[in-house]
Amino acid sequence: MNDKSVGIVEVKCFNLSDTGESFIELDSGKRFGPISVAYETYGSLNDDKSNAILICHALSGSAHAAGFHKKEGHNPGWWENFVGPGKALDTDKYFIICSNILGGCMGTTGPSSTDPETGNPYGISFPVVTIGDMVKVQKRLIDHLGIKRLLNVIGGSMGGMQALEWILRYPDVPMSCAIIAATSRSSAQSIAFNAVGRKAIISDKRWKDGNYYGGDLPCDGVAIARMIGHITYLSEESMHKKFGRRLQDKEEFSYDFSNEFQVESYLDHQGNKFVERFDANSYLYVTKSMDYFDAGEIYGGGKLETAFENIKARSLILSFTSDWLFPPHQSKEIVDALMKTGKDITYINIKSSYGHDAFLIEMDTQAAIISKFLMATYNKLHGRGNA
Amino acid sequence: MNKNLPLLENRADLSTIADWIAEGSSVLDLGCGKGTLLNYLIRNKSVNGMGIEIDLKRIISCIEKGIPVIEHDLNEKFDNIKDNAYDYVILSQTIQELTFPELLINEILRIGKYGIVSFPNFGFLHVRLQLFFRGRMPKSMALPHDWYNTPNIHLLTLADFKEFCRTRGIKIKKIVYFKGHRHQAGVIFPNLLSEGCVILIERI
Numbered sequence: 001m002n003d004k005s006v007g008i009v010e011v012k013c014f015n016l017s018d019t020g021e022s023f024i025e026l027d028s029g030k031r032f033g034p035i036s037v038a039y040e041t042y043g044s045l046n047d048d049k050s051n052a053i054l055i056c057h058a059l060s061g062s063a064h065a066a067g068f069h070k071k072e073g074h075n076p077g078w079w080e081n082f083v084g085p086g087k088a089l090d091t092d093k094y095f096i097i098c099s100n101i102l103g104g105c106m107g108t109t110g111p112s113s114t115d116p117e118t119g120n121p122y123g124i125s126f127p128v129v130t131i132g133d134m135v136k137v138q139k140r141l142i143d144h145l146g147i148k149r150l151l152n153v154i155g156g157s158m159g160g161m162q163a164l165e166w167i168l169r170y171p172d173v174p175m176s177c178a179i180i181a182a183t184s185r186s187s188a189q190s191i192a193f194n195a196v197g198r199k200a201i202i203s204d205k206r207w208k209d210g211n212y213y214g215g216d217l218p219c220d221g222v223a224i225a226r227m228i229g230h231i232t233y234l235s236e237e238s239m240h241k242k243f244g245r246r247l248q249d250k251e252e253f254s255y256d257f258s259n260e261f262q263v264e265s266y267l268d269h270q271g272n273k274f275v276e277r278f279d280a281n282s283y284l285y286v287t288k289s290m291d292y293f294d295a296g297e298i299y300g301g302g303k304l305e306t307a308f309e310n311i312k313a314r315s316l317i318l319s320f321t322s323d324w325l326f327p328p329h330q331s332k333e334i335v336d337a338l339m340k341t342g343k344d345i346t347y348i349n350i351k352s353s354y355g356h357d358a359f360l361i362e363m364d365t366q367a368a369i370i371s372k373f374l375m376a377t378y379n380k381l382h383g384r385g386n387a
Numbered sequence: 388m389n390k391n392l393p394l395l396e397n398r399a400d401l402s403t404i405a406d407w408i409a410e411g412s413s414v415l416d417l418g419c420g421k422g423t424l425l426n427y428l429i430r431n432k433s434v435n436g437m438g439i440e441i442d443l444k445r446i447i448s449c450i451e452k453g454i455p456v457i458e459h460d461l462n463e464k465f466d467n468i469k470d471n472a473y474d475y476v477i478l479s480q481t482i483q484e485l486t487f488p489e490l491l492i493n494e495i496l497r498i499g500k501y502g503i504v505s506f507p508n509f510g511f512l513h514v515r516l517q518l519f520f521r522g523r524m525p526k527s528m529a530l531p532h533d534w535y536n537t538p539n540i541h542l543l544t545l546a547d548f549k550e551f552c553r554t555r556g557i558k559i560k561k562i563v564y565f566k567g568h569r570h571q572a573g574v575i576f577p578n579l580l581s582e583g584c585v586i587l588i589e590r591i
Contacts, residue, residue: 345437347458365443
């Protein structure tokens with residue numbers, strides 16, 4: 001694995017109001033503003049501005065996709081092994097942008113941001129936003145950076161939903177997209193898991209209708225939501241390999257309800273770690289935006305083929321054999337509709353035992369595929385032949 | 388055949404197929420390998436090309452060339468492709484490896500206006516002699532495997548394929564015979580003397 005890095009990076013901030021937009025129109029019909037966007041960029045934009053790639057992050061991600069904050073080795077980006085010099089998203093060749101989503105809690109305006117009208121955090125007075133709303137805000141950022149065309153929009157899981165939304169909402173902007181371990185619509189099963197997560201948060205006494213800021217946080221609810229999430233990100237096989245039936249720090253059963261099994265203590269650890277860095281209300285809003293996502297319904301009146309008619313981007317769709325949260329057949333639905341509409345489409349179902357999380361783990365195969373797809377797209381854009 | 392055509396992947400059948408395909412047409416290559424043929428067609432005949440392949444390394448080779456490619460098992464149907472979606476659907480040196488060749492030929496003629504099929508001829512003299520005199524499963528340049536490791540589970544002769552087409556309302560529009568990498572113009576008894584062939588078919 002290439003361990004070169006983009007090095008120390010800083011989060012930048014863009015206020016939509018700086019370009020005269022005090023609010024945006026949300027898919028729900030509401031107007032909302034002001035909005036500020038936290039983003040990071042890596043590499044440099046070329047003269048004809050044709051090498052820009054937008055990364056869309058998943059549920060718990062942030063604008064910090066690569067490099068380190070403050071000092072080398074400290075707080076690496078969530079896609080550090082994928083973004084950097086000579087890596088799949090090669091910062092020697094491309095200008096990479098990643099921004100935190102609308103409704104998130106990592107710098108972009110969300111429920112934990114201060115409502116200028118009240119001087120207090122929005123809480124659940126924050127409007128419900130959609131994947132489409134997140135993409136609208138990303139488009140404003142791209143405009144602000146003076147970029148008219150993106151070489152690629154890439155994302156895994158919920159990031160893949162955004163990438164799909166991009167090529168539908170702004171068909172003339174991305175030259176290509178890479179939709180990884182995603183779906184064109186949340187299934188009843190994935191909505192159900194999100195619903196349980198939300199219920200856990202809302203049922204936590206410390207949630208207080210979302211007004212917990214400045215006091216005790218609804219830690220138990222958030223931790224349970226994260227535990228459920230984590231189960232859906234793994235596979236039976238990967239859990240078996242990682243934990244088996246092994247006990248944590250002991251040899252024999254203690255016949256009580258402490259965290260005995262390794263898998264229990266792992267989930268507990270993941271839950272508690274998440275509480276420290278993720279806002280409970282953001283979890284409600286972001287999961288809700290995923291549940292609402294249905295590209296076929298929004299753009300095609302229920303038919304994915306109709307929705308895809310206006311797509312101009314080259315599409316790369318990747319799924320993972322053991323992903324049961326957004327299983328391969330859901331990616332295949334996107335692929336089938338793109339084929340039926342005669343689009344430029346490439347699809348691979350990557351063999352992996354890591355479940356949904358494979359998109360953050362199976363780096364070598366993904367890197368080989370994506371780096372070549374990007375290069376070929378770049379060459380097409382510049383009318384260059386490939387060997 | 389156009390003499391300027393390069394010998395693609397050292398295979399005469401690919402050069403013939405490249406020669407047959409009309410400028411600017413749409414082409415689906417089933418089992419497209421590293422995309423050599425499609426790459427040639429896209430660059431030299433401005434075709435709208437797409438590949439189907441199952442091997443990851445070969446798929447990545449296609450991606451590198453900028454060719455759209457789908458991972459798909461040819462033993463499964465093409466529910467995602469509409470009738471007559473392509474001008475040409477190519478199946479080169481693969482029919483003998485399929486579990487259900489009949490189903491795929493039907494699919495080829497449903498999704499394509501024309502089908503182009505190439506395969507090694509099991510009726511070739513050299514093949515017959517090995518079986519007849521040695522009593523052993525034949526091996527040749529076109530059939531290099533042993534019986535226990537061959538992917539070829541539905542070997543066929545030229546006569547078999549012609550009869551298959553005749554009984555199913557499939558018209559053979561063009562046919563070219565080969566021995567080694569050489570064209571056999573005006574060959575008599577091709578079922579005995581040809582090592583392989585390329586056939587252009589269409590639904591009557």
